[in-house]
Amino acid sequence: MNRDKLIFERGASGRRCVAFPAAVDSGTAIPETMRRDVPPNLPEVSELELVRHYTALSQMNFSIDTHFYPLGSCTMKYNPRVHEKAARIPQIAGLHPLSENAQPALQILWEMEQVLKAVSGMDGFTFQPTAGAQGEFVGISLIAAYHRAQGNAKKVVLIPDSAHGTNPATAAICGYAVQAIKSTERGTVDVEDLKAHLTEEVAGLMLTNPNTFGVFEDEIEDIAALVHDAGGLLYYDGANLNAFLGQCRPGDMGFDVVHINLHKTFTTPHGGGGPGSGPVGVKQALLPFLPLPVVLKEGNAFKLDFDRPESIGKVSSFYGNFGMVIRALVYAKMLGAEGMRRTSEMAVLNANYIAAKLDPHYDRPKNAQPMHEMVFSASRQKKANGITATDIAKRLIDYGVHPPTIYFPLPNVAPETMLIEPTETESLEQVDDFVEAMIQIAKEAEENPDLLKEAPHATPVRRLDEATAARKPILRFKTNNP
Amino acid sequence: MNYTPHTERDIQHMLNAIGVASTDELFAPVPESLRLNALNLPPGISEMEATAFVHSLTDRETSLSFLGGGAYDHFSPSVVDAIISRGEFFTAYTPYQPEVSQGTLRAIFEFQSMICELTNMEVANASMYDGASALAEAVLMAVRLNNHTRVLLPRSLHPFYRRVVATYVRGIDLELVDIPWSDSGTLDIAILKRELTDNTAAVVVQNPNFLGVLESLDEIGDLVNNTRTAFIACVNPISLSAIRPPGDFGADIVIGDGQPLGLPLSYGGPYVGFFASRDAHVRKMPGRICGETTDVDGKRGFVLTLQTREQHIRRERATSNICTNQTLCATAATVYLSSIGPQGFREVGELNWHQSHRALQALTALDGVRQKFSGPIFNEFVLEIDRKASDVLTALQHRGIEAGIDLGRFYPTLENCILTCVTEKRTDADIDRLIDAWRAL
Ligand SMILES: Cc1ncc(COP(=O)(O)O)c(C=O)c1O
Numbered sequence: 001m002n003r004d005k006l007i008f009e010r011g012a013s014g015r016r017c018v019a020f021p022a023a024v025d026s027g028t029a030i031p032e033t034m035r036r037d038v039p040p041n042l043p044e045v046s047e048l049e050l051v052r053h054y055t056a057l058s059q060m061n062f063s064i065d066t067h068f069y070p071l072g073s074c075t076m077k078y079n080p081r082v083h084e085k086a087a088r089i090p091q092i093a094g095l096h097p098l099s100e101n102a103q104p105a106l107q108i109l110w111e112m113e114q115v116l117k118a119v120s121g122m123d124g125f126t127f128q129p130t131a132g133a134q135g136e137f138v139g140i141s142l143i144a145a146y147h148r149a150q151g152n153a154k155k156v157v158l159i160p161d162s163a164h165g166t167n168p169a170t171a172a173i174c175g176y177a178v179q180a181i182k183s184t185e186r187g188t189v190d191v192e193d194l195k196a197h198l199t200e201e202v203a204g205l206m207l208t209n210p211n212t213f214g215v216f217e218d219e220i221e222d223i224a225a226l227v228h229d230a231g232g233l234l235y236y237d238g239a240n241l242n243a244f245l246g247q248c249r250p251g252d253m254g255f256d257v258v259h260i261n262l263h264k265t266f267t268t269p270h271g272g273g274g275p276g277s278g279p280v281g282v283k284q285a286l287l288p289f290l291p292l293p294v295v296l297k298e299g300n301a302f303k304l305d306f307d308r309p310e311s312i313g314k315v316s317s318f319y320g321n322f323g324m325v326i327r328a329l330v331y332a333k334m335l336g337a338e339g340m341r342r343t344s345e346m347a348v349l350n351a352n353y354i355a356a357k358l359d360p361h362y363d364r365p366k367n368a369q370p371m372h373e374m375v376f377s378a379s380r381q382k383k384a385n386g387i388t389a390t391d392i393a394k395r396l397i398d399y400g401v402h403p404p405t406i407y408f409p410l411p412n413v414a415p416e417t418m419l420i421e422p423t424e425t426e427s428l429e430q431v432d433d434f435v436e437a438m439i440q441i442a443k444e445a446e447e448n449p450d451l452l453k454e455a456p457h458a459t460p461v462r463r464l465d466e467a468t469a470a471r472k473p474i475l476r477f478k479t480n481n482p
Numbered sequence: 483m484n485y486t487p488h489t490e491r492d493i494q495h496m497l498n499a500i501g502v503a504s505t506d507e508l509f510a511p512v513p514e515s516l517r518l519n520a521l522n523l524p525p526g527i528s529e530m531e532a533t534a535f536v537h538s539l540t541d542r543e544t545s546l547s548f549l550g551g552g553a554y555d556h557f558s559p560s561v562v563d564a565i566i567s568r569g570e571f572f573t574a575y576t577p578y579q580p581e582v583s584q585g586t587l588r589a590i591f592e593f594q595s596m597i598c599e600l601t602n603m604e605v606a607n608a609s610m611y612d613g614a615s616a617l618a619e620a621v622l623m624a625v626r627l628n629n630h631t632r633v634l635l636p637r638s639l640h641p642f643y644r645r646v647v648a649t650y651v652r653g654i655d656l657e658l659v660d661i662p663w664s665d666s667g668t669l670d671i672a673i674l675k676r677e678l679t680d681n682t683a684a685v686v687v688q689n690p691n692f693l694g695v696l697e698s699l700d701e702i703g704d705l706v707n708n709t710r711t712a713f714i715a716c717v718n719p720i721s722l723s724a725i726r727p728p729g730d731f732g733a734d735i736v737i738g739d740g741q742p743l744g745l746p747l748s749y750g751g752p753y754v755g756f757f758a759s760r761d762a763h764v765r766k767m768p769g770r771i772c773g774e775t776t777d778v779d780g781k782r783g784f785v786l787t788l789q790t791r792e793q794h795i796r797r798e799r800a801t802s803n804i805c806t807n808q809t810l811c812a813t814a815a816t817v818y819l820s821s822i823g824p825q826g827f828r829e830v831g832e833l834n835w836h837q838s839h840r841a842l843q844a845l846t847a848l849d850g851v852r853q854k855f856s857g858p859i860f861n862e863f864v865l866e867i868d869r870k871a872s873d874v875l876t877a878l879q880h881r882g883i884e885a886g887i888d889l890g891r892f893y894p895t896l897e898n899c900i901l902t903c904v905t906e907k908r909t910d911a912d913i914d915r916l917i918d919a920w921r922a923l
Contacts, residue, residue, distance in 0.1 A: 004782055007592050007820050017821045018559045020906060023832040026839035031858055034696055036726045036831075039824045040599035050561060050820055058570035060584035065569030067582075078485050079573050082529045087748070088563070091540035096549040097750030098887050100879060104539040105749040118522045130611040130751065131806040133793070141652060169793035169803035173622075175653030178798040216511035246521040248512050263806065267485075271566075271810025272586035273576035273770070274609070275752030291649075313649035317552055317614040317642055317739060318750025326536070333535065336526025339484035345505040346486040352508055353496040369511055393579065403579050408794070427487040428496065454778075459581040461783035469775035469787040473764065475605050476595040 003056050003460065008477045010053055011045035018047070041479050060460045061272070062402045068430050070354075072373045072405040072419025073164065073212060075242050075264035082334075083268065083327035092326060097318035106302035108326050109295045109319070112279075115332040119340070120238075120258050121251020122281030128291045128320040132239060135259025135278030136170040136206070138291060141312045142257055142282060143204045143233045144174055145289040149310065152231065154203035160189050162212045162409040167237060176203060183413060187213030187366030187375075189223060198226060204233040209250065210240045212409050212419065214351065214370035224254025233257065241265045242423070243348055243372035246341030256283050266328035277324035291315055346424035347372040350431055354422055357435040361442040365414040373421035375414060381442065382416055385449040389416040392441055394463065397456035399437035483526050546912055547884045548841075550862045550903025551692065552613065552640050553753075556720060556830070557907050558744040558814075559821045566814045576770075576806065580785045581777075586809060587784035590772040593812040596819045600722045601736040602729025603758035607769035608786075609812040610755030610804065613739025614643040617716050618650035619757065619768045619802055620735040621684055624712035625654060626766050626801065627734075630683035632657040636669050638691035641892040643716065647686075656683070667695035667855025667864070669702065678705060684712040684735075689728070690721060692892075694862030694901065695855050703731030719743055719756070719815075721860045723831025735759045744818030745811055754811035765791060768802030833906035834861040841904040841913045848920055854899050862903040864889065864896070871900045874923065881919045 045053070062069065069076035087093065095105055113125045129135035140157065147154045157171035161180045168178045179197050182190040188211065205227045209217045217223065227234050236250040236258035242265045244250070250258045262268045263276035270276070282290065292311040293304035304319075335343060348371050355364065355374045362376040381387035393403030405419040422431055444451050456462060488496075493505070502508060509517070527535075547555055566572060570585060577583030577590075590608045597606035610616035621633055633651075635644055637660050648658060659677050664670045669687065678685065685706050689697045699715065706713040714735045715728035720742040728736045741753035759767055765788065773787035793800040822830065838861040845865055846853050854864035867874055871888040878885045890897030904913070 006588065006595075007816075008595065016823050016825055017561070018823075018826050020557075020822075020826060020829040020833055023829070023836040024840075024910075026836040026843065028835075028839040030724055030835060031696075033698070033700060034725050034858065036722065036724055039828060040596070040602075040722070042596065042599060042822075042824045042827060043820045044823045044825075045820060047561060047821070050817070051565070053820075054565045054589070054817060055568070057585035057588050058565075058568045060582075060588070061570045061574045061586055062579075062582035063570045064573035069575065071575055074575050076575060079569075080485065082532060084567065084572075086533070086536045088746075089536060089540050091542060091544055092536075093746035093748050094544060094555070095749045096547055096555065096747050096884070097553050098549055098551055099545075099547070099749075099884060100875075101542075101545060101884070102749065104542075107539060115523065130615070130808070131804075133803045133805045134611060134615070137650075137803060141649065144652070164805075165793035165795070165797050165800070166803045166805050168798035169796075169800040172798040172800075173650075173653055173803055218511050218513060221513065221515070246518060247509055248516045248518050252516055252518070269572045269810070270575045270806070271572050271808075272574045272583075272589070272813065273809035274611075274806040275754075275808045275811055276806040292645075312652070314642055314645040315615065315649055316646065316751065317612040317640075317753065321751040322749040323746075323752050330532050330536065332523070334483040334526055334529065334532050337521040337523040339526040340521060340523070342484050342486055345508075346488050348508045349488070349493065349496055349500075349505050352500045352502075356500045369508070371508075371511070394581065397579070397582055402575075402582060405578075425485045425487065428492040456581050460584050461581055461777040461781050462779055464580050464777045464783045464785050465775045466785050466787065469773040469785050470789070473771075473787060474774040475591075475764070475771055475787075476598045477591070478595075 001052055001056060006477050007043045007053050010049050011043055013044055015044045015046055017045060017050055067400055067402050068426060068434055069402040070404050070420045070422050071402060072421040073239055075421060075423055077267050077423040078425040079267055079269040083330050086330050087323045087326050103302060105322060106295050108329055110297055110302055112325050112329045116260060116279060116281055119245060120281050121249035122258055123284045124287045124290060125279050125281040126290045126294065127279045127325050128316045129259065129278035129280055130316055130321045131274060131276035132259055132261045132278045133166040133170060134315060135280045136166055137173060138280045138315055139235050139257040139259055140170050140174040142286050142289045145312050146286055147203055155201045157203055158197055158205045161413050163206060163208065164212065167206045186368040187211060187215040188217050188219065191219055191222065194223065194226060198230040200231055202230055202232045204235050206235040206237060208237040208240055210243050210371040213366045213375045214373035215366060215368045216371055220253045239264060243344055245344040246337060247344050257286060262324050262328040266331050268324040268327045275321045275324060277321045343424050350422040350424060350426055353431060354420060354435060358438055361439050373419060375409065376418045376420060377414060378416035381445040385445050387445045387449055387452055389418050391452040392418065395441050395452045395455040396437060397459060401434055401437055483528055545882045545884050546915060548886050548902045548904060549884050551887045551901055553747050553750065554742045554903065554905055555747060555907055556742050556905050558818060561821050562744040562814050562817045565817045566810055571813060572810055577786060580783060584784060587772050589813045589816055590809065591784050593816040594772060596816060597756045597758050600719055600727060601758045602727040603736050604761045605764050606756060606758040607767055607771050609807040609809060610757050610769055611808060612751060612753045612755045614646035616737035616755030616757050617643050618647045620714045620737045621647055621651060623735060623766055623768060624684035624714060625656065627712055627763060628683055628710045630681045631655060632659055632681060633683050634659045634661050634674060634677055634685045636661045636686065636688060636691060638663045638693050639686060639688045640692045666857035667693045668697050668857045671701055675705060682711045684714050686714045688716040690718060690860045690862065693855055693864050694859045695857035696725060696860060699728055699731040707732040720830060720834065723827045724835055725860060740815040743815035745814055752808055752811050754808040754815060764788065766801060769804050769807060830906050837906060837908055838904035844913060844917050861905055862901060865900045865902055866898055870897055877923050878919055883916055883919055885916060
C-alpha cells in the first residue's frame with residue numbers, strides 16, 4: 001500500500017463502507033431553498049481500505065504505547081486500559097447530558113471532586129474546563145470576579161518569565177495587562193523583582209510549582225504572603241502536580257485558585273492533543289464564583305445546582321469532558337493514598353537519576369535540585385559544534401525516543417532548552433537506555449555533528465520545511481474534479 | 483495498585499547514583515511546614531474492585547431517549563472506536579515533532595478538509611474544545627476582524643452557548659444584543675435588521691436553532707454580506723447532509739459541535755468544536771492548524787503551521803489561549819465521515835428528516851399536543867401541551883422514556899413546551915412506543 005496517500009486519494013467513486021436502512025418517506029419534503037444539492041466531497045472507500053489507511057497513519061506516530069516519551073511538562077505516563085473500558089460502559093458513554101437519570105454521572109463528578117480536594121487542599125472544584133488553558137481562563141475569570149465583588153478593578157497579572165505561553169495568553173483574554181517576573185540563578189521566582197512589581201493594580205500572580213525548570217519554589221510561603229498583602233491572589237498552574245501527589249498541596253502553600261490537568265497527573269490519555277480536562281479548584285472565598293452548574297450532594301442523592309447568582313457563568317457546552325473525569329476517578333481509586341505518594345516519589349526518583357547521569361554531559365542552566373523534571377541545555381554542544389536543542393531532539397528519534405520538550409523555557413530565559421520528564425511509569429532499564437542515547441548523542445555531537453544535523457534518518461518523513469508551510473499555506477485537500 | 487515498575491533493588495541503585503539515602507531526601511526542597519503527613523484518601527484498590535465499583539453505579543436500564551438540544555444520539559460505526567482505540571493515536575501527544583507524528587497530523591489535515599467540505603468554507607482549524615467555546619472564540623475573532631462593539635445573539639441560540647459567550651467576552655467591552663424569535667420560530671428578521679448597526683461586530687445564527695427550526699440563511703446572508711459585520715453560523719454538522727451549508731450564503735465563520743459525527747454522548751463531553759472561515763481571515767483564527775509541506779528529500783509531509791498566532795509563540799498577543807484541543811475526537815469524526823462517505827451521509831440526513839417528521843406527525847395527532855413553531859425542522863421540534871411539560875415528561879420517564887427536554891428550564895414562557903429529537907437511531911417501533919405510552923398517560 002502506498003503510505004503517502006490521504007484518505008481522499010483512496011477508494012473509487014461509488015465505493016462504500018457503512019450503509020443505512022432506506023428512509024421511508026414521511027410525506028414532508030425539504031424546502032427547495034434549503035435543500036443541499038451539492039454533496040460534500042467525502043472519501044469513498046471500503047471498510048478494509050479505511051482500516052488499512054488509519055492503521056498505516058497510526059504507525060507513523062510515536063506514542064506512549066510504542067516509545068519512551070519524556071516530553072517535559074506533559075507528564076506522558078502510561079494510560080491504563082481499565083480507564084478506557086470504564087468510559088465506554090454503555091450507561092456512561094450513552095448518557096445524555098440533559099438526562100434526568102444522571103445520578104451515576106453526578107456521583108462520579110462528586111467523588112472526583114473529593115479526591116481533588118484532598119490532593120490539592122482546595123475547598124471546591126468545577127470540572128467544566130476541558131483543558132489546562134481553559135482551566136486558566138476559568139481561574140483568572142474567578143480572580144477577576146472576586147476583585148470586582150470587592151469593588152476593586154485590578155489591571156495587572158504577574159507571570160514568571162519561565163511560564164507556559166497559555167498563562168500570559170489567558171491573562172490577556174481576561175482583559176489584564178501582563179508583567180513578567182524574572183527568574184533567579186536557581187530557576188525560582190526572583191522575589192526582589194516580584195516585590196518591585198507588586199502594586200495595588202495587581203490582580204494576582206500565576207505560578208507553576210515545581211516551576212518549568214522542574215525546581216520547587218521554596219520561597220512559596222513568602223511569595224504568597226507578599227501577594228496577599230498587596231491585595232492580589234495566587235494562581236496555581238497545576239501542570240506539574242505529579243511531583244506533589246501525597247507529598248504537599250498547593251492549598252497549603254497559599255494558592256487561592258488551582259487548575260489540575262487530569263490528562264497529565266491523572267493519566268487520561270492525550271489523544272494526540274486532547275481531549276484533556278482542566279478542573280479548577282478554589283478556596284472558600286471564591287466558591288460563589290465557580291462556573292455553573294455545580295454538583296451538590298443532598299442525602300444520598302446528587303444534583304446540579306444552577307442557582308448561583310455570583311457565578312462567572314459557563315465555559316463549556318455542558319459540564320466539561322466528563323469522559324475524562326471517570327477515567328481519572330478510576331485511576332485515583334486504584335492508586336489510593338499510598339499509590340499517589342509512590343507515584344510522585346518514583347517520578348522524582350526517575351528525574352533525579354537522569355539528571356545525575358546526564359550532568360557530566362550537558363549543561364543544566366539552573367542547577368538547583370529538580371523534582372519530577374529538569375531542564376538541560378544544548379549550549380555546550382552549540383558552542384563547540386553548532387549543535388542545537390533541535391538537532392539533539394531529532395537525533396533522539398533515531399534512537400527510538402520521543403524528544404523532550406525543546407525551547408521551553410524560552411530562549412530569552414535560558415538557551416537551547418530541553419525539558420525532560422520521564423514520569424514514574426518508566427522502568428530503570430528504559431531510563432538507562434535513554435541516558436545511554438543522550439550520552440551517545442553528546443559524543444556524536446563532537447565526532448560527527450552532521451549525523452545530528454541531518455537527523456532523523458529513518459522516519460516516514462525527515463525534517464520538514466516549516467517556513468514554506470507558513471508562507472504558502474496548504475491547509476486542506478482539494479480535489480481536481482469539481 | 484499503582485503503575486510504577488521499580489523494584490527495591492532498582493530504587494537502591496538509583497538512589498546510589500544520585501547520592502542520596504532515600505527518596506524522601508529528594509523532597510528536601512519542600513519546606514517541612516508544607517510536607518503532608520497523610521493524604522486523606524482511602525487505600526488503593528485492585529482493577530477488579532475498581533471495575534466492580536463502576537458497574538455498581540451503572541447497573542441500570544437505559545431509557546428510550548428522544549433528547550437532543552446540543553447532544554445527539556447518532557449511530558457510530560464500529561470502525562470509529564476501533565481506530566481511535568489504537569494506542570498509537572490515543573496515547574500520543576500534540577504533534578510538535580512532525581517526523582514522529584505524521585499519523586496524527588494527517589488525520590487532522592483530513593479533518594480540516596472534511597470540515598471545509600461540510601460547511602463549504604475555505605479553511606478550518608484542527609479543532610476547538612466544543613461547540614460553545616468555538617462560538618465564543620468566533621465572536622472574539624469577529625471583534626479582532628472589525629473592532630466593533632456589539633454582537634447580535636438570537637434568543638433561540640442554545641442557552642448554554644449563550645452563557646459561554648457571555649463568560650468569554652467579559653474581558654472586552656462588548657454588548658450582547660438579544661434577537662427574539664418570530665411566531666414561526668425563526669429569527670425575527672425585522673428586529674435583526676433594526677439592530678444591525680454600523681458598529682455590530684457579528685451576527686450569530688444557529689441552524690437549526692435551539693428550537694429545532696431551520697433559519698433562512700439566505701435572507702440573513704443578504705443582510706450581513708457587504709457590511710463589515712461578521713456573519714457567524716453555528717451549525718449541527720449532521721444537518722449539512724440535507725441542508726445547504728452556511729458557506730453558500732457568505733458566512734464568515736462557521737462553527738459547531740462535531741459530537742453528532744460518531745462521538746458518544748458521554749454526559750456532555752468530550753466532544754469536539756469545529757471552526758471554519760475564509761482564507762483571508764486565516765491569520766486571525768484561533769487554534770492549531772495543520773498544513774502540507776515537503777521534507778528535505780522533497781517528500782510530502784504535514785506540520786502544525788501559522789503558529790505565530792498561538793500562545794506558545796505570541797504569548798499575551800496570541801489569537802487564543804487554546805493549547806490542548808480535542809484531537810482524538812476530531813480523529814473520530816474524520817473516521818466517521820470517511821466510513822459513511824457521501825452516500826451514507828445523505829442517507830443519515832434523509833433518515834433524520836423523515837423519522838423526525840413521522841414522529842412529529844404522530845405526536846401532534848395526539849389530543850392536546852401541538853407543534854409550537856411552524857418553521858421547517860431537521861430532526862428536532864417543539865411540542866406544546868396543555869399542562870406543564872415537566873408533568874408529562876416525568877410520567878413518561880416512569881415508563882422508561884425520556885421524551886424530550888423541558889423548555890421551561892430555559893425559557894419561562896415555554897414551560898408547556900417540550901423539545902423532542904428523533905435521530906436515525908429511533909425506529910418506527912420506538913416512535914410507536916412513545917405514542918402508546920403518551921396516549922396511556
Ligand atoms: C506549564 C503548563 N501550563 C499550561 C499548559 C496548558 O495545558 P493544556 O494544554 O491542557 O491547555 C501546559 C501544557 O501544555 C503546561 O505544560
